[in-house]
Amino acid sequence: MSDPICEPAHPSAPSPAQQLAQDCAASMWARDHAAQALGMRLHAVGPGRAHLGMAVRPDMVNGHRICHGGLIFTLADTAFAYACNSGNANTVASACQIDFLSPARLGDELHAEAQERALSGRSGVYDVTVRLSGGATVALFRGKSHRIQGTVIEEPPQAA
Amino acid sequence: MSDPICEPAHPSAPSPAQQLAQDCAASMWARDHAAQALGMRLHAVGPGRAHLGMAVRPDMVNGHRICHGGLIFTLADTAFAYACNSGNANTVASACQIDFLSPARLGDELHAEAQERALSGRSGVYDVTVRLSGGATVALFRGKSHRIQGTVIEEPPQAA
Amino acid sequence: MSDPICEPAHPSAPSPAQQLAQDCAASMWARDHAAQALGMRLHAVGPGRAHLGMAVRPDMVNGHRICHGGLIFTLADTAFAYACNSGNANTVASACQIDFLSPARLGDELHAEAQERALSGRSGVYDVTVRLSGGATVALFRGKSHRIQGTVIEEPPQAA
Amino acid sequence: MSDPICEPAHPSAPSPAQQLAQDCAASMWARDHAAQALGMRLHAVGPGRAHLGMAVRPDMVNGHRICHGGLIFTLADTAFAYACNSGNANTVASACQIDFLSPARLGDELHAEAQERALSGRSGVYDVTVRLSGGATVALFRGKSHRIQGTVIEEPPQAA
Numbered sequence: 001m002s003d004p005i006c007e008p009a010h011p012s013a014p015s016p017a018q019q020l021a022q023d024c025a026a027s028m029w030a031r032d033h034a035a036q037a038l039g040m041r042l043h044a045v046g047p048g049r050a051h052l053g054m055a056v057r058p059d060m061v062n063g064h065r066i067c068h069g070g071l072i073f074t075l076a077d078t079a080f081a082y083a084c085n086s087g088n089a090n091t092v093a094s095a096c097q098i099d100f101l102s103p104a105r106l107g108d109e110l111h112a113e114a115q116e117r118a119l120s121g122r123s124g125v126y127d128v129t130v131r132l133s134g135g136a137t138v139a140l141f142r143g144k145s146h147r148i149q150g151t152v153i154e155e156p157p158q159a160a
Numbered sequence: 161m162s163d164p165i166c167e168p169a170h171p172s173a174p175s176p177a178q179q180l181a182q183d184c185a186a187s188m189w190a191r192d193h194a195a196q197a198l199g200m201r202l203h204a205v206g207p208g209r210a211h212l213g214m215a216v217r218p219d220m221v222n223g224h225r226i227c228h229g230g231l232i233f234t235l236a237d238t239a240f241a242y243a244c245n246s247g248n249a250n251t252v253a254s255a256c257q258i259d260f261l262s263p264a265r266l267g268d269e270l271h272a273e274a275q276e277r278a279l280s281g282r283s284g285v286y287d288v289t290v291r292l293s294g295g296a297t298v299a300l301f302r303g304k305s306h307r308i309q310g311t312v313i314e315e316p317p318q319a320a
Numbered sequence: 321m322s323d324p325i326c327e328p329a330h331p332s333a334p335s336p337a338q339q340l341a342q343d344c345a346a347s348m349w350a351r352d353h354a355a356q357a358l359g360m361r362l363h364a365v366g367p368g369r370a371h372l373g374m375a376v377r378p379d380m381v382n383g384h385r386i387c388h389g390g391l392i393f394t395l396a397d398t399a400f401a402y403a404c405n406s407g408n409a410n411t412v413a414s415a416c417q418i419d420f421l422s423p424a425r426l427g428d429e430l431h432a433e434a435q436e437r438a439l440s441g442r443s444g445v446y447d448v449t450v451r452l453s454g455g456a457t458v459a460l461f462r463g464k465s466h467r468i469q470g471t472v473i474e475e476p477p478q479a480a
Numbered sequence: 481m482s483d484p485i486c487e488p489a490h491p492s493a494p495s496p497a498q499q500l501a502q503d504c505a506a507s508m509w510a511r512d513h514a515a516q517a518l519g520m521r522l523h524a525v526g527p528g529r530a531h532l533g534m535a536v537r538p539d540m541v542n543g544h545r546i547c548h549g550g551l552i553f554t555l556a557d558t559a560f561a562y563a564c565n566s567g568n569a570n571t572v573a574s575a576c577q578i579d580f581l582s583p584a585r586l587g588d589e590l591h592a593e594a595q596e597r598a599l600s601g602r603s604g605v606y607d608v609t610v611r612l613s614g615g616a617t618v619a620l621f622r623g624k625s626h627r628i629q630g631t632v633i634e635e636p637p638q639a640a
Contacts, residue, residue, distance in 0.1 A: 077229055254443065
């Protein structure tokens with residue numbers, strides 16, 4: 001119940017790449033105070049992908065009970081971060097772009113699904129779709145990643 | 161002290177456009193629960209522009225004490241919102257783009273200054289620069305606005 | 321041979337939406353002097369999608385025989401235009417974003433495939449992938465469309 | 481008359497940085513077949529900036545005599561290239577974004593002015609404004625640059 005990775009994508013025998021993605025995500029999550037403070041949940045991760053959720057709380061809306069666009073972006077950006085760090089190479093966002101399609105309202109449950117579109121050298125491109133539980137698309141996000149020095153987890157699991 | 165508009169840009173005799181910008185900002189601020197929850201401050205507004213601040217708190221960082229990029233975006237997006245609604249026409253963000261240049265750290269004070277670049281028909285383009293107090297540029301943001309129906313404040317002040 | 325729509329996607333019995341997309345494309349193509357001057361070919365169109373090709377010519381490269389990024393954008397933007405006008409509502413690009421992933425060289429044949437991602441009210445979002453014939457991805461493009469007044473073809477075919 | 485750099489920004493005694501920018505531009509221009517084929521003119525260059533022009537020709541428009549957006553982008557992208565290579569470090573575009581504000585028509589003279597906004601490590605951000613001769617803004621462009629290996633000109637002039 002306290003595990004942020006709620007639904008393992010491969011319950012029986014995760015591949016090494018899948019296991020690495022889960023280990024990286026668990027390490028990132030433990031120190032990701034911002035994602036935790038916003039009540040995000042890490043539904044699933046895998047190589048080059050991540051699925052996060054967030055409920056729209058009273059402190060995320062304006063007077064018309066519409067979720068602040070910046071917090072929709074923050075959810076998408078977080079899914080992007082988990083997807084682009086899933087291979088255990090420290091990676092940061094260099095640029096992001098978002099199209100807002102329809103509003104989210106107080107109490108809505110948002111889902112952000114990130115998927116790698118391209119990876120070449122130290123740069124990658126990731127697409128994130130933010131949807132309501134009912135399926136309506138709230139926003140389309142595209143992020144450009146840049147790999148920097150270092151790894152996400154200190155001891156790669158294959159060294160064990 | 162409780163006034164979010166800390167430094168009036170024109171202390172003596174604000175022009176009608178300046179007064180309208182301040183009245184719109186005050187009305188938006190009162191119902192902007194998200195900006196308040198993030199501890200933002202509205203330093204100044206004017207026709208087509210806004211200057212907001214935000215301190216990087218412990219609940220905004222990761223384990224390396226680096227501010228979540230989504231919250232830098234949220235500050236920029238909020239400055240954009242106050243700038244593009246400064247003429248009392250209800251206006252929303254349709255798309256935004258951000259380039260992250262250098263990190264912000266726990267305790268840093270961020271400043272976001274938004275400025276209208278173009279306004280034609282119902283669409284506008286606004287540039288926001290996010291800087292540290294010391295002057296270093298943290299991010300460059302560009303937002304596309306779309307005017308919808310309605311006004312920000314019900315009674316325009318000139319009707320009084 | 322002179323027909324720009326080289327490969328009908330549905331050879332036997334096109335649906336009304338497919339027929340409309342082809343009729344709109346044929347009308348646009350006839351007056352699209354820029355696409356013709358650049359030697360583009362319209363491989364296929366359909367509702368919300370288009371596939372165009374362009375060979376990289378000597379007048380499209382620099383001294384290192386690398387295709388000018390602007391012309392890769394122009395191909396993607398043209399595929400976007402045919403996709404977003406495929407429903408016979410006059411539609412223009414309001415904003416576009418492109419990530420350049422790998423270069424194209426003199427003599428390469430480029431393929432741009434555009435696909436509608438969202439359409440709501442008068443706004444749409446379209447993704448275009450530009451690839452070499454061999455499959456390598458050259459660029460990822462995202463365009464925001466805005467519907468204006470008027471139709472692409474004067475007499476909708478269903479009126480005949 | 482044959483010099484593409486029509487108006488030297490500093491007619492009497494160019495600084496070393498200004499001279500380097502002009503030397504880089506002259507070298508790039510000589511091999512820039514695409515810019516030449518589109519009839520572009522290099523009005524001025526300097527450290528981190530460039531000003532190019534292009535007339536909208538019959539082979540750049542559609543049936544309504546409106547310039548293809550891709551060619552407006554190509555002009556802006558070219559100005560970006562001259563600005564970001566002005567320091568003699570080989571630099572390419574990694575991503576670009578454009579907002580189209582108003583159309584350009586057959587016979588219009590377009591001006592693209594590029595200016596460096598940020599430069600840190602191997603990455604830079606450049607803004608380009610595309611205007612008509614009369615002053616109306618046609619498009620706002622933002623490009624992200626990435627420095628690669630090598631120099632623009634083989635022998636830096638200070639070595640002479």
